[in-house]
Amino acid sequence: MRALKRCLAATSVVLCSMLLGVQSATSAELAADAPQTYVVQSGDTLWSIAGRFLRDPWLWSEVYEANPGIGDPNLIYPGDVLELRMVGGEPRIRRSRGASGQGGARVVRLSPQVRSSSLTEAVPTISIAAIGPFLTQPYVADSDEIKRASYVVGFPDEHLLAGVNDSIYVRKIRSADQTRFHVLRPGDELRDPDSNELLGYEATFVASAALERVGDPAKLKVVRMERAVSIGDRVIPASEERPLVNFFPKPAPSGARGRIISVLNGVSQIGRYDVVVLNLGERDRVSVGDTFEMYIGGEKAPDDVRRGMNLQRPPAESPFSSGFWLGPDWERKGWLRDEPDADSSLPIHADWRRNQSQYVTPFERSGLLMVFRTFDRVSFGIVLKANRSLHVGDWLAPPPA
Template identity: 30%
Template sequence: MFRKFRTVLAAAAFIVATYAAAAEMSGAHPDTYVVKKGDTLWDISGKFLKKPWLWPEIWQANPQIKNPHLIYPGDVISLAYLDRVAVQPGPRQDAPIGAIPLSDIEPFLKNLRVTDSFEQLPRVVGLEEDRLRSSGGQLVYTVGLEGAQVGQRFAIVRPTLRYTHTRFVSNGRYATYKEDLDFRGKRLGSQTIDWERNWNSAALDTGPQLELLGYELAQVSVGTLTRGVVPGSDASTLVLEGNGHEVRVGDRLIPVEAQPYDLQFFPHVPKVLQPEGKLQIAAVADALTSGGPRDVVAISGGSREGIDNGTVFSIWRQGSHVIDRQHDPEDSRLTETRPNSRTRAGGSDHVLPDEYAGHVMVFRTFEKVSYGLVMEGTKPARVGYALKHPDATY
């Protein structure tokens, strides 16, 4: 339903204005770099900086650059000096390189959102000629739009996922859990995969401190209100636009927003530190078990945790909790891999170090859930992997 993301942060170049920033240079680098069509800021930063997510700070240290975020293919970036950045303008024939190509992330920016509840939303109660499905140009009948104006546009959405979060009292570890929903928003069960949405999440245990993080709503179509409630009826009438998926009874409605998302993204470190293991990958888009660079993941945290668009995290596989068979060959337990457990259960148990997997940058934030783009990595990023400060080393 939604195509896989082939994006990375966009745009251009940098040099350091202070020796502190210079320390982040990755070593030998050319005196100049010519920006190419298709370049991204993260990619270019990765060539010359140890920490690609620091590029906004470097640009801010160079106020002589009038607009450092408008870099064009053909621009020549000077990397020869540590005390200034020089940009020689190119032909300016192509569009500037943006932070993230909006055409690639549009499905997640426009067609998906996370909300605390959906039952109270206006809903579709009938379709033209009592059809089972309706598409572009056809009428749908709704309730709950009292007071809406004729001509107002509404997004028709459908609940698809339910996110929950659990903290276990016994060992203090966290688990994030995703369940697929049917078209009515009813839970399908932990093992069911919605192949049309094609997210995947591990079936993790629930516990006494279960918290609802939100419901994901997917936009299926857009309709325009053509008639309000008339005598003898209690339903309003909408006509569906030509693009979109089929609408069915039970779908919900929300007003169309002109621009509900950011147009530019500038990476930065988290503003608020969270307890170890609290932030996790909750789901992966377009994959069954794991994701890699340029894939999209859902994160079990949002604005409530101080996360905003551009926040960068490192992704870590939690160290396994293993049994030392050599020390105690009579131990009959099976080998365990218990993430987030930092206490040894016995003398023959060992907790292995966490393993670095990659970096992810948030591009859409809700109160308790965020969407992020995996920027780069050394191994697949899986559901349940923990998120830490981008500079974390263990």
């Protein structure tokens, strides 16, 4: 029986692998001007390279064949030569063996080698300059975390503000287990536009501080700052500064539809390379590298034809009629009471209401974004493509399969 179960399990794995293979093999299409080979240049990003080869760059991981035996085989470096091949009628992209950074052949010694390069030298998925400040600094704070967090209560030298190398007093830090802290300034609430659920607070990074003395108040020293520390700023333990982890773009999970709920850096209209906040997070199966298509539409708009707004008022309309004074966007719904006789000269009790004829605007694709940092209930995404003006409240959906 155990052998049968193992056999069935193995068969299921094989069948799933085959199904996944069929699905991925048929979904990626080449760009119209896809090159046969491409030499990776300094300044390239994985997204820009994927766009050279594929119509849908987020499907890169389905066609890229990593070379084994060279450190992290998924990383691509300036000078690498990428070669497009067709395997079974499907595109495959691989680093050309024996290729130099200039496209010529080179002699390879047959001896064990390890390719050693700093991660920062590898081609990043997207422009690091655009998202660098948001990779480790905690810009979204959980509502409960903010309520429980310690806070700046004063300064030893009676300052009104504190800067680098200044000390600050912070309420209730009683353990020396944690010695590094972030100072945050709570901002606007982040709420789900559909359910009105409080998803967190948009918190501004103020400074980093080191513990000098525990207590209530505890004493901390500001070691790095982006803005002056003030009384009332919240203090939370600093997460470990993680090095940048490269990742492949991939389609967002099926059914993960959401909205843009905020845009960072004080921008009102959203464009390419702007960082936005999504009302989707880890609880919604969203992870780093997930790609969403953005849509405008789904809003109610007035039907001016049905309302008569675009029709000229008949020139013979009498000024003694109610429609003359109320306008064409009003119509009589009935009578409030006591409908008068047909010979009555004044419809005193007529119930006039504004014509609310409306239609719902269709959804239209407006751009692409990719998630680069996730929290429990929200995520950060960077806009990679914008076909038209984008706004807070626009819709998100996975790319079509």
